């Protein structure tokens with residue numbers, strides 16, 4: 080039975096992951112929150128709404144990592160990189176769902192994961208990862224005759240933009256079209272900004288209410304348009320995906336994997 084510890088345990092995702100881990104028959108061996116968080120000391124199961132687990136939320140990263148097989152971390156990039164460092168030191172696996180990594184932070188994650196098996200994915204749902212796969216084929220088939228725009232919608236508590244999912248969608252399309260995402264991504268259009276170039280990939284962000292997560296990639300041609308969308312109705316497909324990744328990654332060869340590896344979509 081996989082021993083899973085959850086970092087960000089009182090968060091929107093952390094609470095659902097604790098529920099998903101129990102539903103999957105895993106042991107919740109530990110729960111972490113930031114030092115000084117009001118929930119430190121509280122029972123993680125009670126906070127998650129699934130009944131007492133006898134696991135108190137802790138702020139002792141080293142002790143919690145020591146007691147698990149794998150850490151599931153949905154926090155922030157800086158926290159995740161610290162967690163990855165400690166997991167590497169203690170030879171434990173880690174599943175990271177945090178988003179908002181800079182290219183430099185992502186490169187550091189690759190380096191830190193050289194000696195342990197780790198999964199880093201901006202979206203743990205099956206549906207989005209199938210979208211990643213079909214987007215590559217659609218972009219390659221349509222080529223440069225279709226302008227690509229990506230729109231993402233999330234709740235008003237989300238701290239990063241655009242979503243990690245939208246960035247990954249942009250990267251997949253850019254790669255399929257032989258472009259450098261970091262050069263062609265266009266996050267802002269205002270004033271007399273000139274005609275749209277063929278190469279740019281527009282990235283638009285909407286924030287409001289309790290939207291769980293919606294993404295649409297538009298391939299806009301002359302006289303026709305293709306739209307590929309994913310709408311998340313609950314966070315449970317993310318949490319179930321993270322637990323599936325945690326069960327998959329333990330015992331794998333060292334390195335940084337993504338959800339396509341976990342789902343066998345490569």
Ligand SMILES: NC(=O)c1ccc[n+]([C@@H]2O[C@H](COP(=O)([O-])OP(=O)(O)OC[C@H]3O[C@@H](n4cnc5c(N)ncnc54)[C@H](O)[C@@H]3O)[C@@H](O)[C@H]2O)c1
Nearest residue numbers: 087089090091092112113153154176177178201202203317
């Ligand atoms: N990969 C996916 O499928 C997926 C799905 C949903 C959200 N996310 C990402 O996961 C992250 C978290 O999202 P959320 O909605 O749960 O946010 P949230 O703010 O509700 O939860 C984050 C939690 O991390 C805690 N935290 C902060 N610093 C910490 C530390 N040093 N140690 C332990 N805990 C710490 C916070 O106190 C908070 O409870 C975001 O980056 C989001 O984009 C990814």
Ligand SMILES: O=C(O)C1=N[C@H](C(=O)O)CCC1
Nearest residue numbers: 178201202237242243244292
């Ligand atoms: O709620 C969030 O925050 C989400 N973040 C991920 C992203 O940034 O892509 C996945 C969707 C939900």
